[in-house]
Amino acid sequence: MRGWLFVLPALAVYGVFVLRPLALTAQSSLYRWDGVGPSTWVGADNYVAVVTDPGLRDSLVHALLLVVAFAGGPVLLGLALATALRPGPSLVLVLPQAVPPVAAGLAWSVLLSSTGAVNRALEAVGLHGVARTWLGDSSTALAAVGVIGAWALLGVCTLLLSAGVRRLDPALYEAVRLDGARRWQEFRAVTLPGVRREVGVCVVITSLAALSSFDVVYVTTGGGPGGATSVPALEVFYLAFAEREVGLASALAVVLVVLVLAVIGPVLRWSR
Amino acid sequence: MTALLRAGLVAVTVLPLVELFVTALHPPGTYPPGLTWPADPHWSNFGLALRTARVDRALLSGLLVVLATVPAVLVLSAVAGYGLARFPLPGGRAVLGLFAIGLVLPREAIVVPLYQQVRELGLLGTTTGLVLPLIAVHLPFGVVWMRARFASASAELSDCARVDGAGPWAVFRLVHLPLAGDALRSLALLLVVWTWNHLLLALVLVDDPLRRTAAGALGAFQGRWGTDVPLLCAGALLITAPVVVPLLLLRHRFADALLAWTSVRRRR
Numbered sequence: 001m002r003g004w005l006f007v008l009p010a011l012a013v014y015g016v017f018v019l020r021p022l023a024l025t026a027q028s029s030l031y032r033w034d035g036v037g038p039s040t041w042v043g044a045d046n047y048v049a050v051v052t053d054p055g056l057r058d059s060l061v062h063a064l065l066l067v068v069a070f071a072g073g074p075v076l077l078g079l080a081l082a083t084a085l086r087p088g089p090s091l092v093l094v095l096p097q098a099v100p101p102v103a104a105g106l107a108w109s110v111l112l113s114s115t116g117a118v119n120r121a122l123e124a125v126g127l128h129g130v131a132r133t134w135l136g137d138s139s140t141a142l143a144a145v146g147v148i149g150a151w152a153l154l155g156v157c158t159l160l161l162s163a164g165v166r167r168l169d170p171a172l173y174e175a176v177r178l179d180g181a182r183r184w185q186e187f188r189a190v191t192l193p194g195v196r197r198e199v200g201v202c203v204v205i206t207s208l209a210a211l212s213s214f215d216v217v218y219v220t221t222g223g224g225p226g227g228a229t230s231v232p233a234l235e236v237f238y239l240a241f242a243e244r245e246v247g248l249a250s251a252l253a254v255v256l257v258v259l260v261l262a263v264i265g266p267v268l269r270w271s272r
Numbered sequence: 273m274t275a276l277l278r279a280g281l282v283a284v285t286v287l288p289l290v291e292l293f294v295t296a297l298h299p300p301g302t303y304p305p306g307l308t309w310p311a312d313p314h315w316s317n318f319g320l321a322l323r324t325a326r327v328d329r330a331l332l333s334g335l336l337v338v339l340a341t342v343p344a345v346l347v348l349s350a351v352a353g354y355g356l357a358r359f360p361l362p363g364g365r366a367v368l369g370l371f372a373i374g375l376v377l378p379r380e381a382i383v384v385p386l387y388q389q390v391r392e393l394g395l396l397g398t399t400t401g402l403v404l405p406l407i408a409v410h411l412p413f414g415v416v417w418m419r420a421r422f423a424s425a426s427a428e429l430s431d432c433a434r435v436d437g438a439g440p441w442a443v444f445r446l447v448h449l450p451l452a453g454d455a456l457r458s459l460a461l462l463l464v465v466w467t468w469n470h471l472l473l474a475l476v477l478v479d480d481p482l483r484r485t486a487a488g489a490l491g492a493f494q495g496r497w498g499t500d501v502p503l504l505c506a507g508a509l510l511i512t513a514p515v516v517v518p519l520l521l522l523r524h525r526f527a528d529a530l531l532a533w534t535s536v537r538r539r540r
Contacts, residue, residue, distance in 0.1 A: 002359065003361045003364070005355070006351050006352060006354055006359070006444070007364075009351065010411050014408050014411045017389075020385070020389070021382035021383075021386045025384060084274060085278060085281075089278060091523040091527050092523065094526050094527045095523075097526075097530055098465050098516050099288070100468070100486065100490070100515070101487070106490070107288030107289065107291050107505070115305045117287075118306070119306070154284075156531075159531060208378075212380055219490070232380070233378065253383075253384070256378055257377065257378065257381045
């Protein structure tokens with residue numbers, strides 16, 4: 001029983017400031033409430049609104065597209081880099097994990113602006129037609145946010161995968177090489193199965209980052225232009241604090257939690 | 273070929289920071305073309321940012337939040353992690369499961385009731401009202417991390433100390449805690465970075481941007497200067513440098529800590 005004295009202080013703080021709010025989110029998702037006045041029971045109406053309202057449904061789709069960008073880019077590139085760069089890449093790659101996302105977002109807005117470095121590079125190679133205000137164009141804004149997220153996560157994924165590759169037994173490589181395997185076959189037969197766990201971890205952390213991508217979107221586009229980069233994390237914030245739709249915001253937050261579990265659950269099982 | 277790849281990778285990694293730096297040196301109020309060294313570098317922009325937007329106060333507030341949050345998380349995590357690892361608690365696994373939920377929980381899922389709760393406590397807009405939730409959201413990782421560390425410690429050690437007459441607290445404090453120094457230092461490093469860079473809770477719980485976390489102050493610059501890009505970049509660099517420069521020096525430990533952080537996610 002003495003053990004509980006050790007656990008209780010942390011559990012109390014966690015219970016009051018995380019678990020209680022979480023339970024209250026679930027509860028208020030069933031009410032219509034402006035955050036101040038009386039609330040009305042509406043059952044599942046808020047959840048129906050989350051999946052039928054085009055704006056909110058779009059934000060969920062955007063979140064899933066960002067999962068593809070945040071996870072796909074760093075994992076595929078990271079695998080290629082970890083295979084190509086042995087014994088491993090420079091540790092400077094940890095840098096994006098230390099930069100405040102708000103500062104990174106600002107820096108990328110400058111890089112991707114109409115007169116920014118990205119457009120100047122494109123124009124330098126003759127691609128004048130491609131140049132645009134990447135974050136201000138509704139057809140490219142979400143992809144641009146995806147690039148920023150991929151930049152933030154590429155380093156840590158590459159380092160993690162690279163550590164996985166280093167741990168693999170060199171004898172395995174020798175064995176498949178004796179069998180006459182080419183580099184691609186070598187990668188398929190030895191590297192990829194060997195770093196499966198690391199790939200799983202990368203997919204989990206990048207997916208989590210994509211699904212709660214509040215900071216970068218808030219600083220770069222604010223969800224615009226025209227809702228092109230709206231994400232649930234941002235919509236919860238706007239719904240609750242600008243539009244005073246606390247019930248709807250809570251329902252969206254619950255759906256976001258379900259989405260997180262639905263995305264990372266299978267990955268965790270696969271990579272075990 | 274690989275040397276080129278290495279160099280390219282580093283270049284892409286530092287590119288945004290280089291852009292922040294050169295843009296911050298352009299004359300205030302201009303829209304500088306990307307990645308160009310200004311004809312007449314305005315080093316004074318950093319001083320201007322410090323004075324006119326009171327970035328100095330924002331940095332001080334950010335530091336205060338870190339100093340209040342990180343030690344509290346370290347102490348609570350170490351003690352709770354030890355309790356969960358070394359005592360056969362009925363329901364201990366369930367408690368660990370509760371903390372594990374927090375590992376994957378988006379902050380957005382709790383932010384609205386948290387705002388109501390901090391308001392009811394009368395702590396809205398105060399450092400305390402921001403620090404308490406920040407401690408709580410970082411506890412899941414801290415507890416799971418420290419529990420894993422203490423679970424791998426040798427049982428004979430505790431037995432020896434007990435035979436010598438040490439109580440449970442003394443065994444923890446004098447035997448196990450000193451041996452967990454490395455895990456605590458790595459945890460501290462990650463917590464400093466995460467707290468310094470935290471935006472969402474600071475934005476919601478504190479109206480005055482100069483009383484938030486360091487990252488939360490960037491909103492103040494945007495309000496103050498609107499679209500004055502060079503000054504915005506100068507301000508952003510001022511809040512970035514205090515965490516990025518030390519971490520570049522400590523990059524080995526930071527890389528180790530980050531990789532260990534990811535492995536905690538896996539074990540769950």
